[in-house]
Amino acid sequence: MTNIPALLRRQVKDQANYCCEYCLLPNDASFYPHEVDHIIARKHGGKTTAENLAYACWRCNRHKGTDLGSFDPETGNFSFLFNPRTQCWNDHFSRHNAQISSKTTEGRTTISLLKLNTHERIVERQRLNL
């Protein structure tokens, strides 16, 4: 458990508009509170700075863990994950009928590793009209 200063934690939440920066689920729609995630995990040298922190729902954060990337399910090649601090969500993903689609390799790999389109999560987004 990392000790993230309260002010920095607040800055990350505000910047994310209180929504998960991977799946866009609003914090107030989630049973478990969203978390502040190290994009590059501390074990890989990631710092506790605004540039390396993202707001993530419990599910996205658990699936991401300390991973920086994974294998693109289409090509099998290694790819980094989507980085909410240096990349724009709309450049890598789109949303249609509660389904999140990828536009890039990073998008595809992130959808796969973070399991953004499980039946349960799609139903949840449909229920919330997201």
Ligand SMILES: [Zn+2]
């Ligand atoms: Zn999420």
